[in-house]
Amino acid sequence: MPTIVEIADLKKLAQKRVPKMxxxxxxxxxxTESTYRANESDFQKIMxxxxxxxxxxxxxxxxxxxxxxxxxxxxxxxxxLAGMQHADGEMLAAQACEEAGIPYTLSTMSICSIxxxxxxxxxxxxxxxxxxxxRGFVNSLIDRAKAAGCSALVLTFDLQILGxxxxxxxxxxxAPPRLTPKHLxxxxxxxxxxxxxxxxxxxxxxxxxxxxxxxxxxxxxGAWTAEQFDPKLSWEDIEWIKERWGGPLILKGILDPDDAxxxxxxxxxxxxxxxxxxxxxxxxxxxxxxxxxxxxxxxxQIEIHLDGGIRSGQDVLKxxxxxxxxxxxxxxxxxxxxxxxxxGVSKVLEIIRNELDITMALCxxxxxxxxxxxxxxxxxxxx
Ligand code: FNR
Numbered sequence: 372m373p374t375i376v377e378i379a380d381l382k383k384l385a386q387k388r389v390p391k392m393x394x395x396x397x398x399x400x401x402x403t404e405s406t407y408r409a410n411e412s413d414f415q416k417i418m419x420x421x422x423x424x425x426x427x428x429x430x431x432x433x434x435x436x437x438x439x440x441x442x443x444x445x446x447x448x449x450x451x452l453a454g455m456q457h458a459d460g461e462m463l464a465a466q467a468c469e470e471a472g473i474p475y476t477l478s479t480m481s482i483c484s485i486x487x488x489x490x491x492x493x494x495x496x497x498x499x500x501x502x503x504x505x506r507g508f509v510n511s512l513i514d515r516a517k518a519a520g521c522s523a524l525v526l527t528f529d530l531q532i533l534g535x536x537x538x539x540x541x542x543x544x545x546a547p548p549r550l551t552p553k554h555l556x557x558x559x560x561x562x563x564x565x566x567x568x569x570x571x572x573x574x575x576x577x578x579x580x581x582x583x584x585x586x587x588x589x590x591x592x593g594a595w596t597a598e599q600f601d602p603k604l605s606w607e608d609i610e611w612i613k614e615r616w617g618g619p620l621i622l623k624g625i626l627d628p629d630d631a632x633x634x635x636x637x638x639x640x641x642x643x644x645x646x647x648x649x650x651x652x653x654x655x656x657x658x659x660x661x662x663x664x665x666x667x668x669x670x671x672q673i674e675i676h677l678d679g680g681i682r683s684g685q686d687v688l689k690x691x692x693x694x695x696x697x698x699x700x701x702x703x704x705x706x707x708x709x710x711x712x713x714x715g716v717s718k719v720l721e722i723i724r725n726e727l728d729i730t731m732a733l734c735x736x737x738x739x740x741x742x743x744x745x746x747x748x749x750x751x752x753x754x
Contacts, residue, residue, distance in 0.1 A: 375718055378682050378703045385456070385709030388564055390557040392542040393455045397705040400649035401534035407649025408681030409657035417659065417689045418748035422735025431738045432728060436697045437523050437619035437640045437674065442472030443724050444739055447624075447716075448648075448678050448699035449499030449525060454482025455548070456709040458567040462491035464708055467716035469494045469546050471724075476525050476699070479512060480546070480596075484577035485519045495522035499623070501530060502608055503599040508583045513615050515582075524616045525643070526609070528630060529624025531602045534651040546576070546596045567712075609637045621676065624651075626661045628668040641674035641696075648679055659690060660753050666694030684726025691739065692746045693754065 375381060386394050386681050400407025410516065432443040453460040461483035468475035469492050476497040479490050498516035503509050543551055544717050555700055558565050578593070580586055586595045613620050622634050623643040634642045646655045658679030666675060668672060677690045678699035700723070707715035731739060734746045747754055 378706065378722060380720060381703070381710045381715055381719060382706040384711070385706040385715075388561060389456055389709040390554070390561045391563060392539075392544050392557060393452070394709065395538040395542055395709035396452060396536075396544055397450070397456065397702055397709070399536045399538040400616045400653065401536055401651060402653035404649060404653065406646055406653050406655050409660070410646070410649050411682055412680075413646045413657040413659045413753070414680055414682075414686045414689055416752040417693070417754070418751045419685075419689070419692075419730070419734055420746055420748050421733060425735040425737070427732045428735060430728060430732060431740070432724065432731075434697065434740050436474065436676065437621060439474070439619075439698070441474060442696035443687075443727060444691060444695075445681075445720070445723060445727075446474040446497070446676075446697060446699045447476055447702035447704050448479035449476040449527070450701050450705055451480030452482060452546070453478070453705060453708060456705050456710045457564070458571040459483060459487075459491075460708050461710075463486050463713035464704060464716045465492045465496050465727070467713050467720065468496070469686040470717065472719040473720065474523070477521075479576050479578060480576070482576060485512075485515045485521070486638065487577060495520045497521055497525055497621075499527055500526040500612070501527055502601050502604045502612070503583075503601060503602045504603075505583065508616060509612075510579075511582060513612065517616070517618075521618075523619040523621055524612070525623050526612060526639070527623045527647075528604070529626075529645065529647050529651050530600060531604045533600060534647070534653070536650065543655060545593055546592060549587070549593075557660065568747065589643075602699070604638060606633055609639060613638050624679075625665065626652075626655055626658070628664045631665040631669045633672075634670040635669040639673065641676055642669075643699065644675060644677040645679055645699075659686075659693070662693050662695060663753055670694055681723075684723045684728070685730045687723060687727050688730045688734070688742065689747070691742045692744060694744075 461481045465475040465488045474497050476498050479501040498521040619640045621641045622639040624645050625642045643658045676697050677695040682698050703719050707719035
């Protein structure tokens with residue numbers, strides 16, 4: 372992969388290899404996409420302090436998230452339909468994470484099932500839970516994640532109602548994807564992708580089909596999905612989910628300090644500062660802009676993670692300096708997956724690891740756990 376030097380190279384390659392409707396599904400935000408764009412561009416408003424003549428031997432990127440040892444402070448974010456970027460996508464991405472020593476988070480809305488990913492890996496992965504109206508099904512998802520040995524539950528709190536993405540509507544994307552002549556044409560221009568998909572049986576929302584009551588095949592899934600996200604989700608739900616799960620619980624989708632204060636008292640072990648990658652409330656703050664006020668409010672009460680807009684190891688470092696203990700990447704790993712499958716995900720992780728390591732050294736730091744506001748130029752925005 373000599374020409375692949377940064378995440379943007381994998382994005383370009385994925386755009387060439389993945390059918391348009393699925394590439395757009397990943398590469399889109401809600402409405403005007405202003406929050407999606409701000410997630411990325413706001414990182415440029417933070418400047419780092421360059422320090423020199425510090426001994427840079429024996430650098431450390433290892434840390435812990437929710438008490439688990441990881442090789443760098445980066446995890447893969449849960450993303451629905453990852454298996455449509457590449458055949459067996461969730462299994463391949465989980466394998467790449469296992470090799471890299473970082474957590475992989477499987478989405479409720481995945482193509483490969485919890486059991487598929489467990490069979491393809493030997494280390495525990497994390498599972499992301501959407502709270503559906505059918506609480507019996509939610510319980511069964513928690514039980515299946517436990518049985519598969521998942522080591523943390525990521526509970527998504529910012530999707531009681533689905534945000535609207537113009538690109539998906541224009542592409543007539545549905546769950547499950549319903550094939551129109553337009554889609555068939557898009558797929559005909561991507562023969563490599565089609566061949567790989569044809570070679571696997573795992574492209575049928577196996578987490579849900581065959582498990583949720585009444586959802587016996589793909590044709591019954593669409594109506595079920597549209598109807599099942601629960602608008603009544605409340606802070607009280609955390610208690611029964613935590614009790615049933617019994618392991619580390621991470622609350623995803625906190626953007627406001629007042630919500631962070633409630634989250635810190637909820638019994639969760641960590642919260643993720645996140646706006647769902649700009650896919651829910653367009654016009655909301657970027658994640659990195661929201662981070663400082665949340666750190667100020669609850670940084671001494673709960674572990675704080677962040678996702679949204681991380682496109683380089685420099686971005687990772689900036690989030691850590693501003694108080695996140697770890698970050699998640701969503702689209703970058705999807706680009707890697709769409710571009711090259713498992714080697715593409717590994718390449719994304721390698722790029723981010725190298726960039727993080729070099730940036731840390733150029734800031735005059737040797738240990739990722741010692742980064743802080745002292746590494747940020749005071750002339751930066753948001754601090
Ligand atoms: C997501 N995200 C998401 N979150 C979640 O809790 N469950 C899910 O199923 C999904 N699905 C999903 C699909 C796609 C295509 C994307 C891009 C994102 C949100 C995701 O976990 C994360 O918050 C963002 O992706 C982080 O932003 P970046 O890294 O993509 O900029």
